[in-house]
Amino acid sequence: MLWVPWWRVGARLRGLRGGLQAPAESGRRGVVSCIDPSTGLNEEQKEFQKVAFNFAAREMAPNMAEWDQKELFPVDVMRKAAQLGFGGIYVRTDVGGSGLSRLDTSVIFEALATGCTSTTAYISIHNMCAWMIDTFGSEEQRHRFCPPLCTMEKFASYCLTEPGSGSDAASLLTSAKRRGDHYVLSGSKAFISGGGEADIYVVMCRTGGPGPKGISCIVVEKGTPGLSFGKKERKVGWNSQPTRAVIFEDCAVPVANRIGDEGQGFLIAMRGLNGGRINVASCSLGAAYASVILTRDHLKVRKQFGEPLASNQYLQFKLADMVARLVASRLMIRNAAVALQEEREDAVALCSMAKLFATDECFAICNQALQMHGGYGYLKDCAVQQYMRDSRVHQILEETAQTKITSDNIRESILKTAAAAVLHCCKILGPQGSQDFSTVTSRVDVS
CATH class of the missing domain: 1.20.140.10 (Butyryl-CoA Dehydrogenase, subunit A, domain 3)
Structure with a gap:
């Protein structure tokens, strides 16, 4: 069956027209019109941007204060968003995703965040988890996990941060020891968005030695014996999504739930x-x-x-x-x-x-x-x-x-660019310049 992009389906679009959209600025050009978020987008992108703005205005904005004050996780509204394709925006279409680009995704999240930033942020984390499974998982895993994630029948959480390691992901301690056709996980994750409410936990854990090469990625499903959750954290913001510790106590997970190869987890985490x-x-x-x-x-x-x-x-x-x-x-x-x-x-x-x-x-x-x-x-x-x-x-x-x-990401990019520029200059100078390459680079201040 030929897949039709969701934003082209007339019935869905007609049902959303008339709500708050990207504000229509006056015909005057200049500073006033430059805030228009549709500037530079093609017609298709403008169309699904309108859909996202309308959804945010009708389903999210009227409720965002209540969600915040009562700390409600708006499951029903997020599933409505999934009906428009927002549950797997950059997941491939053969498993129910929308197959859109990173730019398209950014446009959609910007629009949705005007309705409720907290809820949209969780939807973005859910999308990241679905993409990681879609990109690095086997065909069996893609077809098992991605369809219910794209419809948001099931919700996903990303489990990387630990009590003793945040951005220093390579030093994580949660272990996964192989026992037959299962991994037994022990340890805990901290500040997990959707913790306790999500159905699928994409967990980075240590299956090998120290450092990034010892990390693997394993999907742990809610209800698995040994999986439990900490108290719901009280936060300054982001109150429409629960945040809890995720705890593993001799939690046995099938080897079939490992995403990618052993030792590939850190790469998967960073790509995500x-x-x-x-x-x-x-x-x-x-x-x-x-x-x-x-x-x-x-x-x-x-x-x-x-x-x-x-x-x-x-x-x-x-x-x-x-x-x-x-x-x-x-x-x-x-x-x-x-x-x-x-x-x-x-x-x-x-x-x-x-x-x-x-x-x-x-x-x-x-x-x-x-x-x-x-x-x-x-x-x-x-x-x-x-x-x-x-x-x-x-x-x-x-x-x-x-x-x-x-x-480091920024610094390394600058150093590579600087080295490439010096090498280019040496090539222009000829053989002598190439011979002096090491001398020239030693004089370049890249500190």
């Missing part, structure tokens, strides 16, 4: 995180975009000294600065997404740069939006405070901005 950085940065982008729109509208209607705040030049400059940061973040994220899709050599560095820059800048935008709302911004009834709280953690997860891995 490359896309994860783009995903979480895109969620930050959605929070920042929504905050800019809310701030713009607030300045238009709020009056002080007989004039709308929008007439205050200082606030105009502040809003312009927020827009500049927003657009710069979006460009970096989308550039990194394209590089990752094309498997370019600089993709890892670009993903790290985009995550580092965009999560910082987008949080700053949300924080400034709260400030520009004045006292109203500090009330729970004001959405900007929730965007700020939900986006704050994005600077921490998928590697904090200060970790060695993030800095």
Whole structure:
């Protein structure tokens, strides 16, 4: 049967039209229209972006405050999102995915995050897990695990972080000892999104010696004897998704649940995180975009000294600065997404740069939006405070901005570029230049 992209199915689109979409700007060109998130997208991308914006407006935004305050995990709404293809956005179509690109995925997550950043962030983690199984799993594993993940009949959690190792993933201690046709897992994972609620746990564990080569990836299914969960953590934001420790006590898992070969787990984890950085940065982008729109509208209607705040030049400059940061973040994220899709050599560095820059800048935008709302911004009834709280953690997860891995990804890319540039110059200089290559590079300050 010929697969038809979900955003082309007329019945689904008709059912969503009429809700909040990417704001239609006036015909005036310039700074006002540059915040339009559809700028630079092709017609197909604009179409599913509208679907995502409409879904966010109708199903998520009206509920996000309640989900946050009551700490509700919106299973039914996420399954509705899956009906539009959001459960396996970049999973291959033969197992129920939408088969979209990394850029397409970023566009969708930005739009969904305007409705609820916390819930969208969980959906992005779920998508990452589904992609890891789809990419590195066997055909049997792909067809066993991916279809229910793509429909969100089952939910997935990514289990890498441990109490004693966060971004230093290669030093993880959770062990998986081979006993016949099973692995017996012992250890624990910390800060797991969806912990206790998810059905499938993609676990990085140690099957070999120390270091990254001793790590493997194993799928542990909910209900497996020896699998338990810690208390539900109380958090500043991200309250629509539960966070718990995941505990393994002599937890026997079939060898058939190992994804990839033994020792391939660290590679799988890092490959997953490359896309994860783009995903979480895109969620930050959605929070920042929504905050800019809310701030713009607030300045238009709020009056002080007989004039709308929008007439205050200082606030105009502040809003312009927020827009500049927003657009710069979006460009970096989308550039990194394209590089990752094309498997370019600089993709890892670009993903790290985009995550580092965009999560910082987008949080700053949300924080400034709260400030520009004045006292109203500090009330729970004001959405900007929730965007700020939900986006704050994005600077921490998928590697904090200060970790060695993030800095190494960027530094190594710079060093490779510098060395290539010097080599190119030596070739232009001729044989003598090539002979002097080592001398020249020794004088290049790359510290």
